Amino acid sequence: xxxxxxxxxxxxxxxxxxxxxxxxxxxxxxxxxxxxxxxxxxxxxxxxxxxxxxxxxxxxxxxxxxxxxxxxxxxxxxxxxxxxxxxxxxxxxxxxxxxxxxxxxxxxxxxxxxxxxxxxxxxxxxxxxxxxxxxxxxxxxxxxxxxxxxxxxxxxxxxxxxxx
Numbered sequence: 001x002x003x004x005x006x007x008x009x010x011x012x013x014x015x016x017x018x019x020x021x022x023x024x025x026x027x028x029x030x031x032x033x034x035x036x037x038x039x040x041x042x043x044x045x046x047x048x049x050x051x052x053x054x055x056x057x058x059x060x061x062x063x064x065x066x067x068x069x070x071x072x073x074x075x076x077x078x079x080x081x082x083x084x085x086x087x088x089x090x091x092x093x094x095x096x097x098x099x100x101x102x103x104x105x106x107x108x109x110x111x112x113x114x115x116x117x118x119x120x121x122x123x124x125x126x127x128x129x130x131x132x133x134x135x136x137x138x139x140x141x142x143x144x145x146x147x148x149x150x151x152x153x154x155x156x157x158x159x160x161x162x163x164x
Contacts, residue, residue: 004105007054007066012037012044014063015056021091027125027155028088030148052083053109057098065089067102069110072119081116099132107136111164118164123148124156138162 007015016037022028023035047054047068057065067087073079085106089098110118120138122129130140142159 003058004055004102005058007044007048007056009044011056011063012040015044015066016040018063018066018088018090022088025091026150027123028129030123032150051113055102055106057102059093059098064093065098065102067106069106081114082119083110083115083117084119084121086120094128100135103132103136107164116163117161119159119161122158122160124158130158130160133160136162
């Protein structure tokens with residue numbers, strides 16, 4: 001059975017594992033060092049709030065993906081209706097529609113939370129994510145060329161956004 005639900009503390013280890021897969025894959029996140037669940041604890045606690053939720057995608061009662069909503073430029077009141085989404089899917093289950101279902105779900109939650117703009121910050125080498133977002137009417141709003149350096153391999157950061 002497939003299910004999207006709010007994350008629980010018991011999910012933190014699998015959420016971290018999925019994120020670390022992205023770190024090790026390269027060009028899916030700007031982090032270059034894997035993390036331990038305890039290093040993600042503050043991040044987790046921040047995201048299990050109503051305003052900036054964290055959801056997991058379960059398949060056969062196992063967490064296989066997650067999506068979070070984060071503030072854009074926290075503390076700057078004029079940006080209060082703009083949020084950033086981040087999403088990750090277990091390596092063995094990519095290209096099976098999980099990312100699409102999570103994005104569709106979180107966009108609806110963002111509407112309910114009265115956000116007006118959703119953005120995603122992606123490395124420009126991450127064509128899979130760019131294609132996924134384009135399918136949800138996200139548009140490239142900006143490009144910061146060659147600002148990420150992965151031990152000598154540089155890439156840019158792109159901003160994709162859409163109004164909801």
